[in-house]
Amino acid sequence: MKDVFVALLTPRPNGSVAVRFPDYPECVTSGQGWQDAFAMAQDAINLCLVGMEDLKLDLPTPHRFEDIEIPEGSYASIIPVDTIEYRKQTDSRSVPKNVSIPQWMATKVEHLGINCSQVLQEALKERFAMS
Secondary structure (H helix, E strand, C coil): CEEEEEEEEEECCCCEEEEECCCCCCCEEEEECHHHHHHHHHHHHHHHHHHHHHCCCCCCCCCCHHHCCCCCCCEEEEEEEEHHHHHHHHCCCCCCCCCCCCHHHHHHHHHHCCCHHHHHHHHHHHHHHHC
16 A cells, blocks of 8 residues: 555654544554654554554545644644555565476476575566566
8 A cells, every 4th residue: 555644743741742643543653753753653654554454454545634633732744655665674574485396497496506485586576566
């Protein structure tokens, strides 16, 4: 999913900044200062949406910036979301997959010392870049 969500940022007396998303009230975070709050906002919304995708839940539809009511003392900011890119950056676990290749190919691969997992990953990344 690639989209943008509006975050409401509210500065606190201790210097922290609270972050919430009107389109996804369950997703909240905070940061120590503005820069940290923006980074935490992007991480939080991506993490929440990835979790919903994994559970096959309906994702919230972001409202237009102009339609968001901004409470007094808060500020609104657009936070970009890209769950595919977020997964690439945060989930690099290896998952075993059973693939079949012809015997002659298996013999050649073994003789040349080719790492089939690495070749498959490279080929899939190239295929993904084309789509």
